[in-house]
Amino acid sequence: LCTLTILINCLCHLGLVDFGFSVLGSILKRGFEPNAFTFNTLIRGLCSKNVIGHALEFFRKVVALGYPRTEVTYGTLINGLCKSGDAVKAVLFLREIDQNGWCIPNLVVYNMIIDGLCKQGLEKEGMNLFTEMKGKGISPDVVTYSSMIHGLCNSCQWKEAAALFDEMMNLGIRPNIVIFTAMIDGFCKGGRLEEARALFNIMLREGVVPDCITYTCLIQGLCNSGQWKEANQLFQQMSQGEVSPSVVTFNILVTALCTEGKAKEAHELFYLMIQKGVEPNLITCNALIDGYCLLGQMDQAMEFFTSMMSRGYTPDTITYSTLIYGYCKLKRMNEAWQLVKEMANKGIIVD
RNA sequence: UGACAUAGACUGCCGCU
Numbered sequence: 207l208c209t210l211t212i213l214i215n216c217l218c219h220l221g222l223v224d225f226g227f228s229v230l231g232s233i234l235k236r237g238f239e240p241n242a243f244t245f246n247t248l249i250r251g252l253c254s255k256n257v258i259g260h261a262l263e264f265f266r267k268v269v270a271l272g273y274p275r276t277e278v279t280y281g282t283l284i285n286g287l288c289k290s291g292d293a294v295k296a297v298l299f300l301r302e303i304d305q306n307g308w309c310i311p312n313l314v315v316y317n318m319i320i321d322g323l324c325k326q327g328l329e330k331e332g333m334n335l336f337t338e339m340k341g342k343g344i345s346p347d348v349v350t351y352s353s354m355i356h357g358l359c360n361s362c363q364w365k366e367a368a369a370l371f372d373e374m375m376n377l378g379i380r381p382n383i384v385i386f387t388a389m390i391d392g393f394c395k396g397g398r399l400e401e402a403r404a405l406f407n408i409m410l411r412e413g414v415v416p417d418c419i420t421y422t423c424l425i426q427g428l429c430n431s432g433q434w435k436e437a438n439q440l441f442q443q444m445s446q447g448e449v450s451p452s453v454v455t456f457n458i459l460v461t462a463l464c465t466e467g468k469a470k471e472a473h474e475l476f477y478l479m480i481q482k483g484v485e486p487n488l489i490t491c492n493a494l495i496d497g498y499c500l501l502g503q504m505d506q507a508m509e510f511f512t513s514m515m516s517r518g519y520t521p522d523t524i525t526y527s528t529l530i531y532g533y534c535k536l537k538r539m540n541e542a543w544q545l546v547k548e549m550a551n552k553g554i555i556v557d
Numbered sequence: 558u559g560a561c562a563u564a565g566a567c568u569g570c571c572g573c574u
Contacts, residue, residue, distance in 0.1 A: 207560095208559080208560055209560085210560095211560050211561080212559095212560050213560095214560090215560065215561070242561080243560055243561050244560090244561085245561090246561040246562075247560080247561050248561095249561090249562095250561065250562070253562095276561085276562095277562085278561055278562050279561085279562085280562090281561095281562040281563075282561070282562045283562090284562085284563090285562055285563065286562095288563090313563085314562060314563050315562085315563085316563090317563045317564070318562075318563045318564095319563095320563090320564095321563065321564060322563095324564095347564095348564080349563055349564045350563090350564080351564085352564040352565070353563080353564050354564095355564090355565095356564070356565070382564095383565080384564055384565050385564075385565075386565085387565045387566075388564075388565045388566095389565090390565090391565065391566065392565095394566095417565095418566085419565060419566050420565085420566085421566090422566045422567080423565080423566050425566095426566070426567075452566085452567095453567080454566055454567045455566085455567085456567090457566095457567040457568070458566080458567050459567095460567090460568090461567070461568065464568095487567090487568095488568080489567055489568045490567085490568080491568085492568045492569065493567080493568045493569090494568090495568090495569085496568070496569060499569085523569085523570095524568060524569045524570085525568090525569080526569090527569050527570050528568080528569040528570080529569090530569095530570085531569065531570060532569095557570085557571090
């Protein structure tokens with residue numbers, strides 16, 4: 207049974223949930239009793255296929271047939287609801303679990319819901335649950351704090367986020383790389399570079415080693431506040447260390463150059479990243495096209511557009527709307543319409 | 558011993574002030 211459950215897990219990770227259910231069928235046929243691990247794995251498979259409705263249906267069936275469930279079962283469903291953008295339903299489900307006495311909501315369940323609420327801009331509701339869990343004697347951990355801090359930063363409540371960070375430190379919870387980076391990114395996004403740098407230094411002092419994401423957040427912050435030189439320094443610094451820049455790091459630099467009207471340099475960076483073994487993605491291409499469009503250099507934009515397709519990239523709605531907007535600004539409506547038709551023909555959503 | 562759930566970075570327009 208354990209082996210077959212592992213098999214189901216593999217199938218689900220490959221997106222082959224239907225085959226997973228076939229395996230469940232053969233488990234039953236062989237007279238094995240599937241356990242909670244088996245059901246949890248299948249529920250998770252359905253959730254990651256974005257068919258949360260089916261996951262809930264399946265769950266109801268499991269309940270009706272009296273098969274075993276664990277707190278992970280509920281957690282998986284709640285996470286599924288949150289990831290499908292319906293944290294409110296997740297809260298309702300939490301209440302249902304509570305009222306039926308199915309299980310006592312644990313730390314992970316609260317963490318998932320708080321994160322889901324914050325990601326939907328409902329950080330006030332997240333805060334309420336944060337208080338509620340403390341009241342129930344469940345102590346928030348570093349994950350809880352990082353979800354709350356991320357949410358508060360996203361709604362520009364940096365002071366409140368920083369206060370939570372201090373609260374966590376005072377409780378003796380050791381901040382890890384994720385929460386340091388979330389807080390640093392929050393400061394950067396709010397243009398508070400001094401605070402971001404200060405926290406970065408605290409992080410080093412605490413012996414937490416910054417990774418690619420930490421550097422990338424700082425580089426973006428520096429770029430957005432016009433501190434191009436410092437951004438470059440940091441980029442060199444990370445390249446020399448153990449940390450290699452990722453495609454996101456390069457994308458941020460490409461975007462920053464383009465915003466500065468330096469599409470040509472951005473294009474050179476495009477080649478440099480390939481040389482360094484970092485494969486550009488569609489975001490890189492879109493950013494570069496926008497760079498040319500901003501300068502009104504539609505020929506260069508179109509030339510790159512053609513070359514990216516021959517490199518095997520498939521343009522998306524953003525690629526086309528960038529180009530269309532570029533032509534519109536120059537009042538070249540014929541070319542703009544041409545592209546609208548082209549994207550419609552390709553079956554790309556015209557929004 | 559070994560199978561299941563949670564947190565961090567990047568692209569266009571529009572809307573909002």
